[in-house]
Amino acid sequence: MKDMFCFQCQQTAHNTGCDGKVGVCGKKADTAVYQDELIGALIALANAAENGSSTEKTDMLILKGLFTTITNVNFNNVTIKQLTEEIHIERNRINSQKFDDYDMKKLWNDHEDIRSLKSLILFGIKGMAAYAYHAQALGKTDSEVTSFFYKALRAIGSENDPEKLLGLVLETGNVNLKCMALLDAANTDAYGDPVPTEVPLTIEKGPFIVVSGHDLHDMKLLLEQTKDKGVNIYTHSEMLPAHGYPKLKAYPQLKGNFGTGWQNQQTEFHNIPAPILFTTNCIMPVRQSYCDRVFTTSIVSYPELVHIGDDKDFTPVIEKAIECGGYDEDREMTGMNGGHTVTTGFAHNAVLSNAEKIISLVKEGRIKHFFLIGGCDGASPSRSYYSDFARLTPPDSLILTLACGKYRINDMDLGTIDGIPRILDCGQCNDAYSAIKIALALAEAFDCGVNDLPLTLVLSWYEQKAVCILLTLLSLGIKNIYLGPTLPAFVSKGVLDVLVDKFQLTPISTPEEDIKRILG
Structure with a gap:
């Protein structure tokens, strides 16, 4: 087996890099090497496309290739190598000149x-690429976003000027803002603007399917195919915000949410009497007690699991749900803090419809601070920082949350401020766009910059979608971001010094110390 090197996720070994026979995420060394080879093939494809005849297929291979290598998406050597070969064929088709894969x-x-x-x-x-892929599934593309993938890949293979690379880092964030806006428009055009919705954590008796990941398009197709089948649907992890979209919540079989953050799946799925469908990343190595009930689709791939192909015929998943039968009686589950329900749907439209009231409460001194506490979750015990931090926030503050990090706090009862819940779930990680829109709208209302608002971003990160969101925030000039639970292993001291000096990027310490520093 080939040894690996991978340091793209937060829980990389020793916070330096996984370099043995298996990564912390469960990815084996040969899989990591094949993923590196796939990226090398993408760089060659981008070079070939510079003066070649690229097509929509070329664009899609770029998205699929990048998305495939995100943490916890693909553990399957066979499908990775097949995709690499597709990329080679496309490279040779669009340009007859020889382009070697980047090492x-x-x-x-x-x-x-x-x-x-x-x-x-x-x-x-x-x-x-993950965000662009989801938008493309709903018919939304942007030529500027698409072109940037090629530009960035070519630079990774050839550019060595630190100043130019730093400029490209911030450009990545700027283009990602356009990409998140594109996906936001795709989702709201297709399913309506999210509305605040209370979601039960109780699983009703009878057959059911658990749907994990981020792909709302796959969720919609599954809901259509389970009409009148006597099979209920439950969201898991980042799929929770589906409950807030009017055209998805209209399906009566969309019942509630199963479990908590993605990192708890191996325990929560133990002997589950139902199938699980993974639509995007966050699949963990599958355990024997439920492996015969796990299905993948889209980019997700895992050895020996049944994969639902491009035809999106979910019949095998539905048949498995009926075969398993579900629980014999209602099963009451709880959130990470013992709560029995969670609320989602506070995207930018829902929050800004109350902007006048929120602004009035700020002027009256009843809301004195806003916190964004969100991002990726993970298994590290140090992530309890975020739930402890939320509990310490004063009662005259509002908390925006998003991404799977919300499971640390979304079932807490922190009360309300004049009817506005103190915890507002903005949605998935891509819904960081909602939080940005809310912040920009507040800054406009108070005629100040975002950095002048009583707003603090306290972010957790795990994988690469969180990285591009951080770059977006930096490209907007947002300062004093608190980041944890550790700093990225791939950020060198020299680059960190630049980010600290330019943006006052701050590693988290303890909840008590950070609250004191923030609120003075």
Whole structure:
């Protein structure tokens, strides 16, 4: 087995890099090597496309290739190698000139600052590719976003000027803002503007399917196919915000949410009497007690699991639900803090419809601070920081939350301020766009910059979609972001010094110390 090198996720070994036979995420060394080879093939494809005849197929292979290498998406050597071969065929089709695949070892062995800047770009476009892929599934594309993937890949393979690379890091964030806006428009055009919705955590008796991941398009197709089948649908992890979309919540079989954050799935899925459908990343190595009930679709791939192909015929999943039968009686589950329901749907439209009231409460002194506490979740015990921080926030503050990090706090009862819940769930990680729109709207209302607002961003990160969101925030000039639970291993001291100096990026310490520093 080939040894690996991978440091793209937060829980990488020793916060330096996974370099043995298996990564912390469960990815084996040969799989990591094949993923590196796939990225090397994408860089060659981008070079070939510069003066070649690229098509929509070329664009889609770029998205699929980047998305495939995100943490916890693909553990299957066979499908990774098949995709790499597709990329080779497309490279040769669009340009007869010979383009060799880029050797990723050149990047991993480069000067630490160059490696750091290129890693920020690479991991950023991996995350952005996921958002673009979801938007494309709903018929939304943007030529500027698409072109940038090619530009970034070419730079990763050839650019060595630190200043140019730093500029490209911030450009990655700027383009990702356009990409998130594109996906937001795609989702709201297709399913309506999210509305605040209370979601039960109780699983009703009878057959059911658990749907995990981010792909609302797959959720919609499954809901259509389960009409009048006597099979209920439950969201899991990042699929929770589906409950807030009017055209999805209209399906009576969409019942509630199963479990908590993605990192708890191996325990929560133990002996589950129902199938689980993974639509995007966050699949963990599958355990024996439920492996015969796990299905994948879209980009997700895992050895020996049944994969639902491009025809999106979910009949095998539905038949498995009926075969398993579900629970014999209602099963009451709870959130990570013992709550029995969670509320979602506070996207930008829902929050800004109450903007006048919120602004009035700020002027009256009844809301004195806003916190954004959200991002990725993970298994590290240090992530309890975020739930502890939320409990310490004063009662005259509002908390915006999003992404799977919300499971640390979304079942807390922190009360309300004049009827407005103190915890407002903005949605999935891509719904960071909602939080940005809310912040910009508040800044406009108070005639100040975002950095002048009584607003603090306290972010948790795990994988590459969080990286591109951080780059977006930096590209907007937002300062004093608190980041944890650790700083990225791929950010060198030299690059970190630049980010601290330019943006006052701050590593988290303890909840007590950080609250004191923020509120004075």
